[in-house]
Amino acid sequence: MASTAAVARDSRPPFKQRFKAWWEGVDLDDVAPSETVKLAPGQKDTVRRGKSDKKPAFEWETPRIRVLQTIWGPGCAVPGDKDFCLWLAKPCGLDPTMTVAELGAGLGGFTRALHQEFGLWITGFEEDAELARAAMEYSVMAGLGKKAPISVFAPEMLELKESAYDCIFSRDIFYGVKDKNRMLQTVEKALKPRGQLLFTDFVRTGSTTEMRPTYMAWQPGEPVTADPWTVQKYQTACAERRLDLRVSEDITKLVRTNVIKCLADLLDKSEILKSDPRMAEPLTQHVALWTRRVGAIDSGDIGFFRFHAFKTGVDKMLSDW
Numbered sequence: 001m002a003s004t005a006a007v008a009r010d011s012r013p014p015f016k017q018r019f020k021a022w023w024e025g026v027d028l029d030d031v032a033p034s035e036t037v038k039l040a041p042g043q044k045d046t047v048r049r050g051k052s053d054k055k056p057a058f059e060w061e062t063p064r065i066r067v068l069q070t071i072w073g074p075g076c077a078v079p080g081d082k083d084f085c086l087w088l089a090k091p092c093g094l095d096p097t098m099t100v101a102e103l104g105a106g107l108g109g110f111t112r113a114l115h116q117e118f119g120l121w122i123t124g125f126e127e128d129a130e131l132a133r134a135a136m137e138y139s140v141m142a143g144l145g146k147k148a149p150i151s152v153f154a155p156e157m158l159e160l161k162e163s164a165y166d167c168i169f170s171r172d173i174f175y176g177v178k179d180k181n182r183m184l185q186t187v188e189k190a191l192k193p194r195g196q197l198l199f200t201d202f203v204r205t206g207s208t209t210e211m212r213p214t215y216m217a218w219q220p221g222e223p224v225t226a227d228p229w230t231v232q233k234y235q236t237a238c239a240e241r242r243l244d245l246r247v248s249e250d251i252t253k254l255v256r257t258n259v260i261k262c263l264a265d266l267l268d269k270s271e272i273l274k275s276d277p278r279m280a281e282p283l284t285q286h287v288a289l290w291t292r293r294v295g296a297i298d299s300g301d302i303g304f305f306r307f308h309a310f311k312t313g314v315d316k317m318l319s320d321w
Helices: 004-011 015-024 063-072 082-092 109-118 129-141 180-190 213-221 231-239 252-274 277-298
Strands: 099-103 121-126 150-152 165-171 191-204 243-250 302-311
Touching: 063 129, 063 252, 063 277, 082 109, 082 165, 082 191, 082 302, 099 109, 109 121, 109 129, 121 129, 129 150, 165 180, 180 191, 180 231, 213 277, 231 243, 231 302, 252 277, 252 302, 277 302
Parallel strands: 099 121, 099 165, 121 150, 165 191
Antiparallel strands: 191 302, 243 302
C-alpha cells in the first residue's frame, strides 16, 4: 500500500506548472484541482505568462542567453567560472606564443579568459548556433573579434588544419559525438609536435550492460545524442593514436558542488529572472536538464572527468637523445 507521502507526491501538479506558478507568484492552492492536472497536447497552461514590454539589449541576446549567464555567470553556458577555467588550463603551461583552439566554446567565456590571462591567440568553436553567434558578439564587444573569435561547427564533421595548434581544449563535446574515434584522430592531426589535448566530459561510470532508470531518464533528455564512453575506453583510444593520456581525473564532486550552488543561488536572483517572462521557459528547461544530470550522477551512472594528453612520436627533441 502506498504511503501518504508517496500519494501526496503523485497528486502534485507537474514540475513545469509548479515552476511557472512560482515564477508568476501564483499560489497553486488557489487553483482548482481540475486545472492542475497534466496538460493535454495543445492545451494551454492554467498559469499564464504575462506579456513583457522589455526587450533584450541586443537582438542576439535572447532570453535563453540571459538565463544561462544568470545561472552560471557572465560568458558561461555551463558550470565553471573564470577561476575554474584557469584551473583547468593550468597544467598546459600556456604562454603568448601558443596557438590554441577550444571545442565547445559555449558563450566564449573560457575562450576570452585564456586570451586575457595569457595573451595568446585562440579560436573557439561551438555546436549551438545561437550560442556561437552570441559568443562572437561578446568577443567583438570586448575588442577580441580577431584574437578570440568563436564560430559554429559540426563535431561529426570537424576539420582542423594539420599541425596548427599547440593546445586544443574540449568542453563536454565527446559524449555527444557518434564517431569519437574520428574526432580524436582529427584533433591529434591538428596538434603540433608535443601539442596538448585537454578535455572535460561526461563518462559512463555505472554498468555498461544494464540500462538503469536514472540513466534512461538522463540520456534522452540531453540536447545531443548522449553516448558517453568509459574512462578505460578513452585510455584505449588515445593509446591507439599518438596521444599519451597522462591524466584521467575524476572531478565529478567538484562540478556537482558547483551546480548545486548555482541552482540554489537562483532564489537570490528571482527579480532578475522575473524581469522578463520570456525567460521562464528556457529556465525551466535548463533546470530540468541539470536535475536529470545530477540524478544520474548521484545514482552512479555517469561522472565528470578531466583528461590531459600529449601528442607523441614525432620530432624528437635534443633532450631525448
